[in-house]
Amino acid sequence: MELHDVWFVLIAVLWIGYFFLEGFDFGVGVLTKLLARDRTEKRVLINTIGPVWDGNEVWLLTAGGATFAAFPEWYATLFSGFYLPLLVILVCLIVRGVAFEYRAKRPEENWQRNWETAIFWCSLIPAFLWGVAFGNITRGVKIDAHLEYVGGLGDLLNPYALLGGLVTLSLFTFHGAVFVGLKTVGDIRERARATALRVGLVTAVLALVFLGWTQADKGDGTSLVALVVAVAALLGALATARAGREGWAFALSGLTIVAAVSMLFLTLFPNVMPSTLNEQWSLTVTNASSSAYTLKIMTWLAAIATPLVLLYQGWTYWVFRKRIGTQHIADAAH
Structure with missing residues (x-):
């Protein structure tokens, strides 16, 4: 396996x-x-x-940085062609981070309600x-012979990509509801379970249509295996959530995400951004990658830094592993 193939897998x-x-x-x-x-x-949530x-x-941040360093042509075409939606995502992430930090800085109800609305949107x-x-990346976009995106915003708002957006929205909401059930106690835990079941059913329908469409359009035997795993994991997550086994439900909803995103990357390879104008103009792991020397240096750095990041983040989740409820909120307790 060449280093550019390795880095495609690592970015995935x-x-x-x-x-x-x-x-x-x-x-x-x-x-x-x-x-x-x-x-x-x-506040509990x-x-x-x-x-x-x-x-x-x-x-x-790591995925974006790795894409920039390992596949500069992919990064340039992606961020120039998808400039507006990626800018909207960036602004939302900035505002969301500010909202988490500033919501409790003042006691006024309007102040806190406005920041909570910002967190929601x-x-x-x-x-x-x-x-x-990612729907557009998988489906392909208008890339010309100079490896530049020549489409417009309207080209990105196609039925396949919009369905992909509904799938991620519903799947993340389901994943979040299962997580709330895992992390809370009392009435909110029971309502989180009920919400997970309702959202999960909608997610199952949307995901089956989207992944089936992807498989029919670009899939092979390997991607079919990922599709089967994703669907089975989602159904398992629904069943275990209904049974009140939140730990298993969270693991299986996470496996659904892992399998579904893996399927998209499996159907994409060896392309990184297919061209809908001419297959020969597609960005691939070969024509979009950095030099072999750059990839070699990156591989050594990743081998050293990645285990440290994983250990630290795992330790964080372990420290904050306990369930919480309304009784743990200071104002409610008094």
């Missing part, structure tokens, strides 16, 4: 890790409007992801747009 792993981790905290952000009944319950949301976003919009972006 980074995106899978990002969607697995950031997926549930996007889902929790959406659930602050759909699940919480009052301000105390909103936000507190479930408070210690970890910023660490989850490290995976996005700045979780929902990226959850949808990431699906639109």
Whole structure:
């Protein structure tokens, strides 16, 4: 296996890790409007992801940086062609981070409500747009002979990509509901389970259509295996959530994300951005990659840094592993 193939796999792993981790905290952000009944319950939901949301976003920074260094042509075409939706995602992530930090800085109800609204919308919009972006990457876009994107914003809003956006939004919300059930106690835990079942059924329908469409259009035997794993894991997550086995439900909803995103990358390889104008103009792991020397240096750095990051993040989740409820909120306790 060539180094550019290795780095395609590593970038896929980074995106899978990002969607697995950031997926549930996007889902929790959406659930602050759909699940919480009052301000105390909103605080419970936000507190479930408070210690970890910023660490989850490290995976996005690493994926973007790795793409820039390993596949500069891919990075340039992607970020120029998808400039507006990626800018919207970036603004949402900035506002969302500010909202988490500033919401409790003042006691006024309007102040806190406005930041909570920002958390909701700045979780929902990226959850949808990431699906639109990866739907277009998988389907292919208008790339010319100079390896430049020549389409417009309207080309990105095609039925396949929009369906991909609905899938990621519903799947992340389901993943978040299962996580809330895993991390909370009391009535909110029971309602999180009920919400997970409702959202999960919608997710199952949307995901089956989207992944089936992908398989029919670009799939092979390997991607079919990933599709079967994704569907089986999602059904298993629904069954275990209904049985109140939140740990298993969370693991299986995470496996659904892992298998679904893996399927997209399997159908993509050896392309990184297919051209819908001419197959010969597609960006591939070969014509979009950096030099072999650059990839070699990156491989050594990744081998040293990645285990340290994984150990630190795993330790963070272990420290904040306990369940919380409304009784743990100081204002509610008094």
